[in-house]
Amino acid sequence: MTALIGGSLLLIVGAAITLVLGWTSADESLIWTSIGASVAAAVLLSLGYHRSKAEASRRPAPQQEPPGPQPQPRPAAAARPGPHQRAPLPTQPTPLVAGDDAGVVAYADRSRFHRPECGYASLPGGEKIRREAAVRRGYDPCGVCKP
Numbered sequence: 740m741t742a743l744i745g746g747s748l749l750l751i752v753g754a755a756i757t758l759v760l761g762w763t764s765a766d767e768s769l770i771w772t773s774i775g776a777s778v779a780a781a782v783l784l785s786l787g788y789h790r791s792k793a794e795a796s797r798r799p800a801p802q803q804e805p806p807g808p809q810p811q812p813r814p815a816a817a818a819r820p821g822p823h824q825r826a827p828l829p830t831q832p833t834p835l836v837a838g839d840d841a842g843v844v845a846y847a848d849r850s851r852f853h854r855p856e857c858g859y860a861s862l863p864g865g866e867k868i869r870r871e872a873a874v875r876r877g878y879d880p881c882g883v884c885k886p
Contacts, residue, residue: 743787750780842867843886845878857884 754776761769844860844867845852852873853860859881870886880886 743783743790747780747783747787750776750783754780843870843873844868845873845876850879851881852878852886853881854884854886857881857886859883 754773757769757776758773761767761771761773842855843852844855844857844865846862846865851859852868852870853865855867874880
């Protein structure tokens, strides 16, 4: 099978060379030789394809393991987030004191926090938290609103 495919690749290269030579020298015999080599390459590729399909159908099917108890994955240990990871947002937002203007908007699926009036903070799903908490969780400040 590999020999068929390799031979067809050689025929394709030869057909391309003879086509260019026949075209530049205006020699019809080289052009017809190129066409014949292309047809032979197509036949070899077709034979290689059909042989590979026949070999694949003769291979035994992989044996499946009998059903049984599957090992349970261990829960991941709680680790401190790395430099490119963010801690998940808590289910309860950090309360802000009335009149506290240090609040920013953070999203669980983003890497930046924003001022509440920033255009990037206008999408739903954001959580208003303290700036210090956002920095502590690994969020970066927005480059537009610069909170």
